[in-house]
Amino acid sequence: MKLYNYDDNVPANTSFPQNAVGDVFDFIVCGAGSSGSAVAARLAEDGNASVLLLEAGGDDKSETVSNPAQWPLNLGSSRDWSFVGQPAPGLDGRRLPLSMGKGLGGGSSINVMVWARGHKADWDYFAAEAGDDAWGYESILGYYRRIEDWQGDVDPSRRGTGGPVHVAQPLSPQPVAEALLSAASALGVPVFGSTNGEMMEVPGGASIAELRIRDGKRESVFHSYVRPLLSRRNLTVLTDALVTRLIFDGKRVKGVEALVDGRQRQFMAHCETVLSLGAINTPKVLMQSGIGPEKDLQSHGITVVQDLPGVGRNHQDHLAFGCTWAYRKPEAVGGSGCEANIYWKSDTRLNQPDILQCQLEFAVPSPSETGLQTPEYGWTMFNGLAQPKSRGRLRLSGPDINDPVLIEPNSLSEPEDMAAALAAVELCRELGNSDGFRPLVTGETAPGPRSRSGMIDFIRRSAVTYWHQSCTAKMGRDNMSVVDSELKVYGIDSLRIADSSIMPRITTGNTMAPCVVIGERAADLLRKSHGLSALREPFAQSV
Structure with missing residues (x-):
């Protein structure tokens, strides 16, 4: 000890x-x-x-903690609880690896370092469920103003300075991040200067990510x-x-x-x-x-x-379905590899985002069950469900500390989640195949054009977790x-x-x-x- x-x-x-x-x-x-x-x-x-x-x-x-680019090396290591879900029918019987940080800092020592405060509707829902306005959005803004040491544009009603949590956007985002914002704007997704300002009060948008990196090191x-x-x-x-x-x-x-x-x-x-x-x-x-x-x-x-x-x-998690494009030539990776994100709607009638897309500036291998090859150089949209309707549960396997918990994620068990997943992948493919990316990529490697049934098959076999168990x-x-x-x-x-x-x-x-x-x-x-x-x-x- x-x-x-x-x-x-x-x-x-x-x-x-x-x-x-x-x-x-x-x-x-x-x-x-x-x-x-x-x-x-x-x-x-x-x-x-x-x-x-x-x-x-x-x-x-450890260098794998302090170096933002090395976060993937922590997955499956001694710094990860390395939980694994039970076979999920909605995932064609696959078992999801469910990483969770183990050590000082917990998940904040092994994650991608993205700072995302939650949508206004999330906190107002908390307040309604708790019967306490102290959990509502206006109250929570006060906590964020206390917490943050925000390095971006001044927004005194929403952002704080002088707090313990250094939050900053990358100074020089990579071309692939800038291309994503241009593609989003062309498709009618509004682009914001900050993820955690007005963007979290409206039905969605795109922005350069905000990260917990100071002087090139994780915090x-x-x-x-x-x-x-x-x-x-x-x-x-x-x-x-x-x-x-x-x-x-x-x-x-x-x-x-x-x-x-x-x-x-x-x-x-x-x-x-x-x-x-x-x-x-x-x-x-x-x-x-x-x-x-x-x-x-x-x-x-x-x-x-x-x-x-x-x-x-009531177990919940964000699922992701990796859509990948091959680069024409190797491109640099900035910070943690995540420099841009999109929160958007699968249905125009929604008043808050239900799609979550974090761009990764490297190619993430698809699960082997997809049968897809991963390019040596490329980028992946970690693209998925921001508000899943499926609910899982945990069960004990025994009374002792060494008896593992049985985690039943029940992923994609609700039809609304598959509908949202199809919309998320469609949006992702529209973005990645748009003109703005053509100078950077040779083409799409996952999932590629498919029928509706083929895309459902891809979603079930490719789904992984954001590791946001809650x-x-x-x-x-x-x-x-x-x-x-x-x-x-x-x-x-x-x-x-x-x-x-x-x-x-x-x-x-x-x-x-x-x-x-x-x-x-x-x-x-x-x-x-x-x-x-x-x-x-x-x-x-x-x-």
């Missing part, structure tokens, strides 16, 4: 013996990803509360929020610490059990425990601790603490909801959830930015509940 905290004689990020970590803290935050890092930092910033941040993975010191959420506070005496960060279950006093959570370097440890929280383990591990820990669907838990011999049938249900412990007020508007788990005291699992439905676009908002919102609620000082703006970088 590694312990990251203050010591007069030992620099941060030095290995410590196991007994260096105490057992009791004011707050325990489980998971150092995009949400957990924000929660822990905001709680520790007050200075009057002791905070333990537990992370199952290791550190973030994870952990790096932005927690690392500046590591010298604080009241913040302890422990890696290689796998949370296995919650510890109860009746229906109050008083702490957690965790495997630390293979040794079982218990950590206690005076105030509250926060689960920020992601949309797979959060429901797993809940269920194996006795919180979840009663019959399912009893079938594995788990004592039921609270019957919550919605735990593990919604498995949703916020709301119906009998399938797991947390209330304050992120408290129904029927349980001193336990909150702050990660993508609380989303009532998946947000439009990449989910890192919404997860930071969820972490910020959780921290505000905790600070208010426990009498910690009001949050300062902008975020204090010094200690």
Whole structure:
């Protein structure tokens, strides 16, 4: 294990013996990803509360993390939980690899670094489901103004400066990115100067992407929020610490059990425990601790603490169908390889985008089931569903930490999703085969011209995931909801959830930015509940 905290004689990020970590803290935050890092930092910033941040993975010191172009090398590595879905009938029985970040920074340490705040309609839906306007778009804009250190054009009502999160567009986008915007404009898709300004309030558009890259290096959420506070005496960060279950006093959570370097440890929280383990591990820990669907838990011999049938249900993810073109000659790759994106509608009657397209400046191999060859040099539109209607679920395979979760994505099970997928691929092919790309490409290699049935076959066999798993412990007020508007788990005291699992439905676009908002919102609620000082703006970088 590694312990990251203050010591007069030992620099941060030095290995410590196991007994260096105490057992009791004011707050325990489980998971150092995009949400957990924000929660822990905001709680520790007050200075009057002791905070333990537990992370199952290791550190973030790797070229594959810091170098934006090397993000694909993290997939399937020790930095990836490497989940795999169960066979999905809608995908011709294929099993989707479902990557999820493992280590300091979580997904923000291995992702494509796209900053996308979610559409206005997403946040207003959150507010309606929660019965709380604090989750609505106008309130959430306040969080983004606090969070961001936006490097682009001034937009004081929507964008923030001086916050912990550096957000910038590439200074010199590659020709293929500029070609995409020109092609989009020619097809009637409006082009905006920023993804996260007015574009997220209208039915869609195209823009140069906004990325979490500074001076050519990745900035994870952990790096932005927690690392500046590591010298604080009241913040302890422990890696290689796998949370296995919650510890109860009746229906109050008083702490957690965790495997630390293979040794079982218990950590206690005076105030509250926060689960920020992601949309797979959060429901797993809940269920194996006795919180979840009663019959399912009893079938594995788990004592039921609270019957919550919605735990593990409502699983959502963004699917993508790669459309690829071969370059005439090798072209440079900028930043993370994603420098332009489009959010658009599969049906003109929609009032928000349901198509998500992120351009990748390299050729992504199609799944082997498509039988398609990938050009040595080319570009791929990671093109898919922003608002899928299909819903999956998670099931336990057993009561122990080593028993894997069975993930049933249920992808493309709803006919509306196939209709939207067909429209998305059609739009993508129109864009990529337009005149603006002809100086750059020799032609389309995937999917190519097909009949409707042939295109459906391509979609089922080519679909992959954006790795945006979410919604498995949703916020709301119906009998399938797991947390209330304050992120408290129904029927349980001193336990909150702050990660993508609380989303009532998946947000439009990449989910890192919404997860930071969820972490910020959780921290505000905790600070208010426990009498910690009001949050300062902008975020204090010094200690």
